[in-house]
Every structure is written in structure tokens, then in C-alpha cells.
Amino acid sequence: MAAVLNDAPRRRRREETRTRLMEAAIRVFAGAGFERATVDEIVRQAGFSKGAFYVHFESKDDLFRAMLEERISHQLEAFRQGVDQTLPLTDNVRTILSGVFGLVRNDPQWAPLFLEFGAHAARNDGVRQQLATMYERWREILTDILIRSREAGRMRKDLDITFITMVLIAAVEGCILQSHVAPETVRLDKMVEPLTLTLAEWLAPE
Amino acid sequence: MAAVLNDAPRRRRREETRTRLMEAAIRVFAGAGFERATVDEIVRQAGFSKGAFYVHFESKDDLFRAMLEERISHQLEAFRQGVDQTLPLTDNVRTILSGVFGLVRNDPQWAPLFLEFGAHAARNDGVRQQLATMYERWREILTDILIRSREAGRMRKDLDITFITMVLIAAVEGCILQSHVAPETVRLDKMVEPLTLTLAEWLAPE
DNA sequence: GATAAGATACTGACTGGTCGGTATGTGAAC
DNA sequence: GTTCACATACCGACCAGTCAGTATCTTATC
Secondary structure, rough: OOOOOOOOOHHHHHHHHHHHHHHHHHHHHHHHHHHHHHHHHHHHHHHOOOHHHHHOOOOOOHHHHHHHHHHHHHHHOOOHOOOOOOHHHHHHHHHHHHHHHHHHHHHOOHHHHHHHHHHHHHHHHHHHHHHHHHHHHHHHHHHHHHHHHHHHOOOHHHHHOHHHHHEEEEEEEEHHHHHHOOOOOOOOHHHHHHHHHHHHHHHHHO | OOOOOOHHHHHHHHHHHHHHHHHHHHHHHHHHHHHHHOOHHHHHHOOHHHHHHHHHOOOOEEEHHHHHHHHHHHHHHHHHHHOOOOOOOHOOOOOOOOHHHHHHHOOOOOOHHHHHHHHHOOOOOHHHHHHHHHHHOOOOHHHHHHHHHHHHHOOOOOOOHHHHHHHHHHHHHHHHHHHHOOOOOHHHHHHHHHHHHHHHHHOOOO
8 A cells, every 4th residue: 555646756856866867977978988987987976876876777788778869869859950841952951960060069978979879889789770770760851851852843853862861961970070080170160051052062953 | 148139030920929919909899899808808819818918018008009000001001002193083082982991891890990999089189189190191192183183174173172072081981880880771882883973073074 | 743654765885706917937049 | 047928827906786774755544
């Protein structure tokens, strides 16, 4: 008996703790990488004890999976945001590019974390599949835009849309990578406009 | 006294041991990542003892640096190989692409290792600079080809060569990344020709 | 509205195992 | 008999995960 009827405050507290642990984890993982990140440091930064951690996560691996999922959905949201099918292709591309690049520039943890995810994908098939699905979603969003643009006669008809989406995503990711390795040489904020124009030129009907 | 006048055989033996340790290290690092890769496993795969390792490398970090250096020069070699300034731009691009993609496809350790390097670059400024220098060299090679092509009147004159090299490298790296995460969806061997043709079309004089 | 009973959220000391690095030994080449 | 190249045994630090204990809430009973 003694059924707990009102556990809303408890739930809120739980949620809050979990969130704080996750936020700390993202910082620590981004700064130290998966292996060097210690549970002790995460709970220290979150202001909790080790016991609290194991109330909310089964293991360090479990935390990693949760983090990956959260980050991917966050990422997809940013990708989708601002896409407006009634606008011309070029506008949508520009919005997506500045959205994604802006996210990377405003969040110093973005690049280290995704490199960590990538490195893990090489060893963990679950992680690899999650990332593959993320790319799949990206391509779907872009494919939608391109198909509509082609149907509206605003795009060349002799191009392979699958190929275009691959190359576009590849270019975006590659730019992010280079800007992370050589931030003085490759400035993301200066890339949005040239990339947009180049793509527009490439896709424009003759 | 007792000066060793003929230490050539010793040297050879030393070199061989070091090489075998490096080769084993590359395997282990690619398979497990820097932190999870243990010195014990490396020497086991190389067929030596831990003592041998510390004769040739100061520390695990030292080994990592040596490996990075070796891989980068190896990588640059592959990039440079086959470039022939007397041939048209398109041929050179095709050669470079199939060279780099071929390297990645034939060496399963390539992608995991470079993702590992990338993840480390986020935390270690020395590693970051080494990778930045590598990108710099790549760009130099491409810039050379493009300038000659432009001077020969075989390329549009209104394009920013720096931008082109960045995007080209970004696209290549991005394709490699995607093919690693989703090998069924993105096939590198099918990308060489479309990429070459797209670039040729982009750069061709009106 | 006081109190007992029990659930929940969290604490923090402890352990078992792992692993980088070292100290010392050994056999071969010269 | 000295030096070089490597082998072996060991140490100490670190860290993921455990678990018995505590503080704080909610509900039930009077």
C-alpha cells in the first residue's frame, strides 16, 4: 500500500538531476574524450555524488548512448529549423548552412563531441548505426527540398539528387572539420555565402 | 673504449623492431582507440616485451606522435602521387581522388585512425597543429594545379582558388566520413567519376 | 496536526582490477 | 668484460562500479 499518488515533485527533481548530470557529462566528454572522462569528474561538476550517477545511468556506456541520442535529435532540430518549402531553394540552403555552422561556432563542445562520436563509431556498431541514421535524416530533408525545387522547374533535371545531397553534407562536415583543425585558416562564417552561391550556380537550369 | 665500429647490423635490427612495434601500434590504436589501446597488447602483437617498447619510445604519448607523423607523410605521398602538371586539370583531380579513396578502401585502419587523430586534436594542440599543417600541404598541391590550369586558360578566372581547395578537400573528407559511417549507402568507388565531372563543370571556362 | 511507516533520492567510503611506467636481469655480439 | 637489445617481475596510481547508510519527502492513522 502507501501508494505514491503525487510523485510529480519527485519526478521534477529526478529530471533536474539527470539533466544536470548530462550537461556536466557533455562538458567533460567534450573536454577529455570518453575514456579519460571520469565519472568522478562528471558528478563533481554536476554537484552530486557518484551514487547519484548510478541511480540515473546504468554505466558510463549507458550515459554515452543517452548523450549521443540527445545530441543527434538536437542536431536534427537545428537542421530542420528554418526550412520553408515555399521559399526558393537557395534561401533554404542558406538558412540550413548558417544554422548548422552557427551551432558549431556558438557551442565549443560541438566539434570535439562529434569527433568523439565518430571515433567511437569505428569500434561500436550501435554508435555507427545511430550516426548513419542521422545522416539518413539529413539527406531526407535535403531530398525533399531538391525534389520540390526540381518539380517547380527551378533546377536542372539531369542531376542525381542522391549524389547532390551526399556531396553537400560531405562538404558541410568537411568544412566543420577543417575549421576545427585550422580555425585561423577556415572561417565558417565566411563560407555560408560562397557555398550557397556555388550550389545555386551548380543546380540552376541552363 | 671497445668502440663499436660496425653497428650497421644493430641499427638494422633496431629499425626492424621499431617498425614492427609501429605496425602493431597502428593496428591496436585503430582497433581500440588511444586510451583503450594498451602497451601490453601492442608489444604482444609485435612479438616483443614491454621492455623493448620503452627502448624505442619514451611513452605512449611519444608513440602516438611518431605514428601521427608517419601516417601524415604517408598520406601526403599518396596525395602527391600521380599528379602530373603536364596533364589537364580533370585528369589530375581524378588521379588524386582515386588515389586517396583507394587508400582508404584498401586500408581498413585508415578511417578509424584519422578519426582518432581528429578527436585528439580537440584536446592536444600539438596534434591539432600537425593536422593543420597536413591540410595546408594538401591545399598547396591543389593550388599549384589550379593556378597552372588557370594560367593555361583552361579554367574560369572569377573563382577564388583558396575557396575551391577548401571545398574540394572538405568534400573528400566528408565523403570518407560518410562512407565510414554508412558504407552501404555511400560507396567511395562510385564517387570518383561524378565528383571529377562536377568539378570540371564548375571550373570550366564559359 | 502529530507521528509512525515507508518510499525515494542521494551520499561517500571502499574494492577489485587494469595499466603505464620502472628496476633489474640476461644472453648475444664485439 | 663491456655494451647493446630486449625480457621479466613488479609497483603505484587511477577509476568504474558497489553498497550500506542518511536525509527528506509523501501518505496513513489516530
